[in-house]
Amino acid sequence: MSNLAFSSFSxxxxxxxxxxxxxxxxxxxxFIILLAFLTIYRNIQLIRKRIKDARG
Amino acid sequence: MIKIFQSEFFKxxxxxxxxxxxxxxxxxxxxxxxxxxxxxQYDLNRFYFSIIVVALLMISFLSTEGIFLEDYEDGxxxxxxxxxxxxYKFVLAKVLTFVLLIGVPMAGIGSVFSIxxxxxxxxxxxxxxxxxxxxxxxxxxxxxxxxxxINKGAILGVLATLPLALPIIIxxxxxxxxxxxxxGFEGVMALMVGSGLLVASxxxxxxxxxxxxxxx
Amino acid sequence: MxxxxxxxxxxxxxxxxxxxxxxxxxxxxxxxxxxxxWIWGLAFAPEDAVQGNSYRIIYLHVPASIFAQxxxxxxxxxxxxxxxxxxKLAAYLIKSxxxxxxxxxxxxxxxxxxxxxPTWGTWWQWDARITSTLILFIMYLxxxxxxxxxxxLEKADRLMSILVVVGVVNIPIIKKSxxxxxxxxxxxxxxxxxxxxxxxxxxYPLLISIFGMGLTLISLGILSSKxxxxxxxxxxxWVQSYV
Numbered sequence: 001m002s003n004l005a006f007s008s009f010s011x012x013x014x015x016x017x018x019x020x021x022x023x024x025x026x027x028x029x030x031f032i033i034l035l036a037f038l039t040i041y042r043n044i045q046l047i048r049k050r051i052k053d054a055r056g
Numbered sequence: 057m058i059k060i061f062q063s064e065f066f067k068x069x070x071x072x073x074x075x076x077x078x079x080x081x082x083x084x085x086x087x088x089x090x091x092x093x094x095x096x097q098y099d100l101n102r103f104y105f106s107i108i109v110v111a112l113l114m115i116s117f118l119s120t121e122g123i124f125l126e127d128y129e130d131g132x133x134x135x136x137x138x139x140x141x142x143x144y145k146f147v148l149a150k151v152l153t154f155v156l157l158i159g160v161p162m163a164g165i166g167s168v169f170s171i172x173x174x175x176x177x178x179x180x181x182x183x184x185x186x187x188x189x190x191x192x193x194x195x196x197x198x199x200x201x202x203x204x205x206i207n208k209g210a211i212l213g214v215l216a217t218l219p220l221a222l223p224i225i226i227x228x229x230x231x232x233x234x235x236x237x238x239x240g241f242e243g244v245m246a247l248m249v250g251s252g253l254l255v256a257s258x259x260x261x262x263x264x265x266x267x268x269x270x271x272x
Numbered sequence: 273m274x275x276x277x278x279x280x281x282x283x284x285x286x287x288x289x290x291x292x293x294x295x296x297x298x299x300x301x302x303x304x305x306x307x308x309x310w311i312w313g314l315a316f317a318p319e320d321a322v323q324g325n326s327y328r329i330i331y332l333h334v335p336a337s338i339f340a341q342x343x344x345x346x347x348x349x350x351x352x353x354x355x356x357x358x359x360k361l362a363a364y365l366i367k368s369x370x371x372x373x374x375x376x377x378x379x380x381x382x383x384x385x386x387x388x389x390p391t392w393g394t395w396w397q398w399d400a401r402i403t404s405t406l407i408l409f410i411m412y413l414x415x416x417x418x419x420x421x422x423x424x425l426e427k428a429d430r431l432m433s434i435l436v437v438v439g440v441v442n443i444p445i446i447k448k449s450x451x452x453x454x455x456x457x458x459x460x461x462x463x464x465x466x467x468x469x470x471x472x473x474x475x476y477p478l479l480i481s482i483f484g485m486g487l488t489l490i491s492l493g494i495l496s497s498k499x500x501x502x503x504x505x506x507x508x509x510w511v512q513s514y515v
Contacts, residue, residue: 003320004475005325012315018326024330025386025440026310027377033488036375040495047502048515051492103495112441204431206423215415216435220442223449230452262438270432 061149063156069154085111087171101174101204105232108166108173109225112187116194117214117221119158123150123202124267137271143264149201151260159191170232179235182245190228190246192269196259197221199260203266282359285510291494298494302487309481322460326351326390327381331478333459334487336380337401340408341443343373343489347415348440363429364504366436367419368497374412381405400454404447407470411439425504 007014012042068075088109090100097212127133166177167184175183189244227248232238313331320327347366354362357435384402385395396402416437470478505511 002481005316015325015328019323021326021386021390022314022328025383026314026332029332030385032379033492034493036372037495039498040492044495044499046503047499047506051502051506051511051515055515133339204435205421211423215410216418219411220412220439220448222407223442223445225402226453254354262434266431266434269427269434272427 057145057149060145061152064149064153065157068157074119076117078158079096079161079165081118082115082165085115086165090172096103100172104173106171106229108121108169109176109228109232112162112166112190113194113221113225116159116160116191116199120154120198120202121213123154124198124206125202128206128270133271137268138170141165143267144260147199147260147263147267148256151196151256151263154199155192155195160188163187163191164203164245175232175235182235182241183232186231186245186248189252190224192257193224193248193255194221196222196255198261200259200266203263203270206267206270233265282357282361284361284364284505285514287361288498288501288514291498292447295491295494299491301483302489302491304484306484306488306511309477309479309484313474313477313481317477318471320474323391326387329387330474331481333383333387334378334478336376336383337405338482339479339489340377340380342370342406342486343376343457343493344408344440344443347373347436348375350378351440353507354429354433355437360429363499364501365493366415366429366432366498368413368500369421369493369495370415372493374409374416376489377405377412381409389477398454399449400451403454404450407446411417415439419440440445456490 006015013023015022073265088147089104126132127136133143136143140146163184166187167180169193170183171180197217197220198213201213204216205212231241231244231248234244312333314328317328319325320475347369350362350365352364352367353359381402384405388397388402389395415432419428419432422431502511502515
């Protein structure tokens with residue numbers, strides 16, 4: 001823990017005023033990637049169901 | 057080969073709308089721009105040339121849109137395939153026809169209007185030659201884009217090939233600056249001639265492959 | 273002889289079965305590495321002398337930019353395989369990879385843009401790197417749109433492959449010409465401190481983030497290709513028994 005670049009958690013969020021940019025970039029990008037995983041996974045389930053139903 | 061070229065030339069010359077239309081639009085756009093701004097406020101010399109370059113880009117896209125459409129729809133493409141098994145000569149003739157009948161006058165119009173940008177009369181031939189080479193590149197590129205989306209509409213071709221047109225634009229802009237500043241022209245010219253010859257000989261091969269895909 | 277080798281290993285069925293086995297490991301390992309890299313970079317790496325704390329976006333932006341281009345190169349290899357050996361799986365992979373590529377290119381643009389605000393004071397700057405990334409993004413969109421507009425899918429596959437190959441030849445041309453063009457403008461590019469060397473305390477989290485991002489994107493690509501293969505091959509017998 002001695003290597004932490006920030007002295008407190010609120011410091012970590014604030015990042016000398018740059019926190020807004022850093023955090024919005026990471027959070028939105030992570031959101032996009034997670035959304036991609038979830039969407040494709042859901043689509044796979046949907047198409048598997050459709051194939052099963054068609055097969056009968 | 058000469059015969060194919062001649063027949064394509066006469067075919068295009070007859071279709072006034074296809075070649076005269078884009079030229080008139082180009083003139084209109086180049087006149088409209090200064091009319092739309094306050095000339096006393098802006099020094100036209102400094103950026104009028106960008107308008108000319110963008111006009112070249114758009115009009116070359118416009119003129120090659122649907123370049124193969126008619127032949128695709130009326131069966132002439134199949135005819136060519138039956139006879140030649142390959143579209144190289146046909147595409148080469150067609151694209152060169154377009155470049156000569158539309159691209160050359162476009163370069164002429166552009167170089168005349170470039171005088172408005174402060175280019176001196178002595179330099180006009182250089183500008184003309186540069187624009188001609190850019191048109192050679194652009195027409196080949198957009199003919200390729202048009203062959204991809206033969207009957208699916210124009211927007212597809214733009215989206216697919218516009219990114220590839222940007223280096224040509226950058227090169228042309230750079231060339232103009234070398235003329236305005238007086239040095240470096242030979243380098244840009246060499247690059248343009250080299251890439252022009254390369255692209256003009258290779259693109260028909262690629263377009264040929266694309267057309268064969270459409271006929272399968 | 274070589275082509276029969278290629279054909280044996282290119283059946284969509286074996287591809288789906290093999291990737292299914294590896295997917296959990298690749299995705300978990302990828303997420304883990306990415307998380308470690310990011311936490312290290314965000315909380316433990318030292319502040320930059322020139323840019324302060326905003327440089328930390330590098331652990332997101334650089335991996336994204338790298339893979340924005342690598343995904344395209346992957347697609348171009350698939351395109352060559354498809355055009356030369358007529359391997360259908362290769363075409364399926366191009367289509368699935370294009371979506372992943374477009375996404376990560378967007379993230380690269382987006383993160384680069386946000387980074388620009390504290391660094392240059394503006395969210396857009398016509399410098400060489402961000403402009404060529406924008407062009408790359410448009411190329412991805414063009415490929416996806418082209419393929420989507422043909423009802424004859426075999427034809428769409430071949431046209432898409434041709435476009436991808438023509439595009440890959442252009443990427444170095446575009447990069448060089450945009451670079452050339454932007455040297456006329458005195459724009460500051462994204463550099464860390466002196467720009468030529470990066471301190472190890474910042475380099476290691478960056479490398480970890482790059483690997484983590486790579487594995488994450490590969491797993492996303494596996495998922496995407498599985499979906500697309502099921503869609504395209506849904507009438508085949510192996511799919512019927514697979515589901």
